Amino acid sequence: MMATGSGDQERLYPGGPTSVERLRGTLTGFGARHVLALGDMVADEYILGRPVRLSREAPLPVLEWVDRYVIPGGAANVARNARALGASVAVAGVIGDDEPGRELRRRLIADGIDVAGLVEEADRPTSTKTRVIGGSSQVVSQQMARIDRVIRADVVPRTRDGIAEYLERALPGLDGLIISDYENGVISEAIVATAIPLARRHGLIIAVDAHGDLGRFRGITVATPNQEEAASTLGRDLRGDDDVARAGRDLLTLMDARGVVITRGSDGMTVVEADGACQHLPAASPAEVRDVTGAGDTVAATVLLALTSGASLLDAAYLGNLAAGLVIRRLGAATVTADELKSAIDRASGL
Numbered sequence: 001m002m003a004t005g006s007g008d009q010e011r012l013y014p015g016g017p018t019s020v021e022r023l024r025g026t027l028t029g030f031g032a033r034h035v036l037a038l039g040d041m042v043a044d045e046y047i048l049g050r051p052v053r054l055s056r057e058a059p060l061p062v063l064e065w066v067d068r069y070v071i072p073g074g075a076a077n078v079a080r081n082a083r084a085l086g087a088s089v090a091v092a093g094v095i096g097d098d099e100p101g102r103e104l105r106r107r108l109i110a111d112g113i114d115v116a117g118l119v120e121e122a123d124r125p126t127s128t129k130t131r132v133i134g135g136s137s138q139v140v141s142q143q144m145a146r147i148d149r150v151i152r153a154d155v156v157p158r159t160r161d162g163i164a165e166y167l168e169r170a171l172p173g174l175d176g177l178i179i180s181d182y183e184n185g186v187i188s189e190a191i192v193a194t195a196i197p198l199a200r201r202h203g204l205i206i207a208v209d210a211h212g213d214l215g216r217f218r219g220i221t222v223a224t225p226n227q228e229e230a231a232s233t234l235g236r237d238l239r240g241d242d243d244v245a246r247a248g249r250d251l252l253t254l255m256d257a258r259g260v261v262i263t264r265g266s267d268g269m270t271v272v273e274a275d276g277a278c279q280h281l282p283a284a285s286p287a288e289v290r291d292v293t294g295a296g297d298t299v300a301a302t303v304l305l306a307l308t309s310g311a312s313l314l315d316a317a318y319l320g321n322l323a324a325g326l327v328i329r330r331l332g333a334a335t336v337t338a339d340e341l342k343s344a345i346d347r348a349s350g351l
């Protein structure tokens with residue numbers, strides 16, 4: 001343990017009960033945590049090409065092949081974020097019997113993530129989001145096209161049963177579960193009905209980061225929707241802080257949750273606790289933004305790990321916001337380490 005100095009009483013934002021020492025202590029717990037990311041795995045595929053001339057077929061540049069790679073996205077990005085922060089991480093979901101699926105699996109294994117819960121479903125392509133990027137050392141890189149191959153149908157019963165059996169085996173030994181639902185067919189009513197009661201029975205912290213109706217998830221610890229997702233579940237527009245705070249309280253009741261963290265892009269986030277207390281946390285400055293892809297996944301992973309390490313909801317959200325402020329400075333769906341987060345705490349508190 002670090003000596004507690006005057007920083008112990010430091011407040012990192014007006015009215016915030018957060019102490020620097022306590023935040024640092026939370027981070028030191030991350031390495032001992034075991035968590036599972038359950039949900040829709042996405043292969044983020046990048047095809048890089050060097051523009052060589054204008055095509056004669058259409059008003060488009062012809063790109064000469066340079067490289068292609070796959071980065072784990074969706075629930076797999078939540079898993080990568082938790083792993084980068086130091087936790088032991090497993091994933092449960094579906095991939096296809098195809099090249100993006102195999103590459104996704106390889107990438108997760110290379111990151112040290114347990115893939116025993118990844119079920120391969122023949123005839124179901126792996127959800128893939130392909131970006132074609134034109135650029136070279138002489139030309140600024142630019143995304144030229146994006147092609148999504150996303151399957152929204154529910155997984156077949158055999159896959160669903162395979163995932164459910166894996167959950168029965170794996171969940172009892174874990175500290176936390178994150179359900180990451182991109183509405184690509186893994187998070188069915190049956191899987192929710194297996195996962196949440198089981199996780200509750202074994203005392204896991206349960207976080208939900210989901211598109212679609214948030215009312216499907218009841219009895220969870222925390223939800224981390226973005227503002228649009230919160231608005232669409234409640235069926236009303238949210239304008240300004242007061243609307244968002246009210247939405248957070250309504251979601252808390254609807255989901256029977258202990259906390260709700262609504263992420264709001266450049267407006268930061270709004271945190272609502274079980275007693276209805278509400279805080280707005282500001283985002284990193286716009287000058288630091290390079291690519292916001294996956295920032296919500298970073299928030300979800302960080303909040304889950306902080307809560308499993310015994311942090312208060314406000315401390316967990318503060319760390320999530322800080323981590324998001326770091327990943328948006330990097331290209332693609334990036335991750336941060338606990339050390340980087342620790343340095344960011346020191347900077348934020350002026351140490």
Ligand SMILES: Nc1ncnc2c1ncn2[C@@H]1O[C@H](COP(=O)(O)OP(=O)(O)OP(=O)(O)O)[C@@H](O)[C@H]1O
Pocket residue numbers: 225226227262263264265266267268269283284285286289292293294295296297298299320321322324325328
């Ligand atoms: N333009 C921005 N400027 C500053 N901070 C941002 C910006 N966009 C996102 N962030 C940070 O990232 C957090 C999460 O972002 P956002 O609300 O966009 O989540 P999201 O829509 O769930 O993202 P995704 O699902 O694509 O990962 C915000 O709470 C904020 O801290």
Ligand SMILES: [Mg+2]
Pocket residue numbers: 209226296297
């Ligand atoms: Mg999101």
